Amino acid sequence: MATTAHDIGYTRYEGRRGILWLRESYGMFARYRRAWIMLLLAYYATLLLVQALPWVGAVVAPLIKPVLSVGFLAAAWTQERGGKPAMSMLWRGFRANLRALLPLGFVFVVGISIALTATALVDGGQLLDALYGTGPSADDDPDAATRAFVTTLQSPRVMAAIVFGALCALPTLLALWWAPALVVFQDAGPFTALRASIRAAIGNWRATLRYAVGIVVFGVVIPTSISAMLALVLPPPINATLAALIVLPYVAFFVATLHICDYVSYRDVFHAGEKAT
Numbered sequence: 001m002a003t004t005a006h007d008i009g010y011t012r013y014e015g016r017r018g019i020l021w022l023r024e025s026y027g028m029f030a031r032y033r034r035a036w037i038m039l040l041l042a043y044y045a046t047l048l049l050v051q052a053l054p055w056v057g058a059v060v061a062p063l064i065k066p067v068l069s070v071g072f073l074a075a076a077w078t079q080e081r082g083g084k085p086a087m088s089m090l091w092r093g094f095r096a097n098l099r100a101l102l103p104l105g106f107v108f109v110v111g112i113s114i115a116l117t118a119t120a121l122v123d124g125g126q127l128l129d130a131l132y133g134t135g136p137s138a139d140d141d142p143d144a145a146t147r148a149f150v151t152t153l154q155s156p157r158v159m160a161a162i163v164f165g166a167l168c169a170l171p172t173l174l175a176l177w178w179a180p181a182l183v184v185f186q187d188a189g190p191f192t193a194l195r196a197s198i199r200a201a202i203g204n205w206r207a208t209l210r211y212a213v214g215i216v217v218f219g220v221v222i223p224t225s226i227s228a229m230l231a232l233v234l235p236p237p238i239n240a241t242l243a244a245l246i247v248l249p250y251v252a253f254f255v256a257t258l259h260i261c262d263y264v265s266y267r268d269v270f271h272a273g274e275k276a277t
Contacts, residue, residue: 003188005195011272012203018211021268025261026172028079029253035085036256039075042087043068043259048193050198057221063105064232066180068095069262070101076263080276093184100183104176111172118168123161174208181266200269211265214247219254223247 028183029036046068051061070093075085093101119127130152152158175194178201182193201208227243267274 003192005192005199008196010200010269013207015206015210018207019214021211021261021265022214026257028260029257032085037252038087038088039085040256041069042090062109066104067101069180070096070184072259073263076260096184100190104179108176112169115165115169119165121163122164123157126158127161174198177201178266223250
């Protein structure tokens with residue numbers, strides 16, 4: 001009999017657990033900063049190279065994201081057992097259950113596309129125009145294109161559309177949160193993994209919400225505040241240069257921590273109390 005989402009047990013936690021996931025993940029990152037950053041750079045370099053492929057790149061790149069994410073799961077699994085993350089682990093997903101991982105990429109593309117399209121219901125298509133281009137071309141006039149984009153984002157209707165789009169994307173993001181790990185570590189089928197992931201995320205809604213708040217605070221509020229403070233006390237272009245030197249490494253550290261957190265939270269929710277062997 002095939003495994004169903006209800007056959008995959010999970011543990012419910014209180015809200016503060018979401019912050020503990022981030023703390024533990026950063027601790028793992030801090031032990032091997034260079035190795036994790038190299039893995040992160042290889043991940044984004046691979047996506048950029050695939051996206052640059054003519055005709056098919058824009059479609060293939062998001063499809064292989066769940067496949068490449070297995071590399072971070074493998075690296076975290078290895079470190080948990082006393083090993084060291086390595087850049088070569090990025091390709092582990094292509095040797096795992098590839099047939100189950102690729103449909104996850106398709107779900108990601110469809111879900112995010114629907115969420116983006118839904119923003120037009122709120123702002124009449126202003127955000128989509130800004131993202132996909134009816135304004136000034138960045139090639140012809142980069143400054144004008146940047147000003148037009150920033151002005152669009154500052155519109156109250158566009159801000160409301162972004163919030164609405166994020167809410168529309170939430171089911172897709174929750175379904176994909178632990179799905180790659182469930183495919184790789186528990187041999188779940190793609191749709192079983194998606195259902196089990198969203199079921200466990202909703203069952204842990206307090207921890208999930210606290211985790212999301214942590215992402216906003218550490219990933220958005222802090223770097224934005226740093227850039228804003230530097231802009232107030234230093235003249236351009238010194239403020240922009242210093243902001244880049246501080247914020248870009250910080251963001252890279254944080255993004256690497258989030259990738260590790262996919263594994264840490266998965267282990268905690270689906271394998272609570274089990275020792276690494």
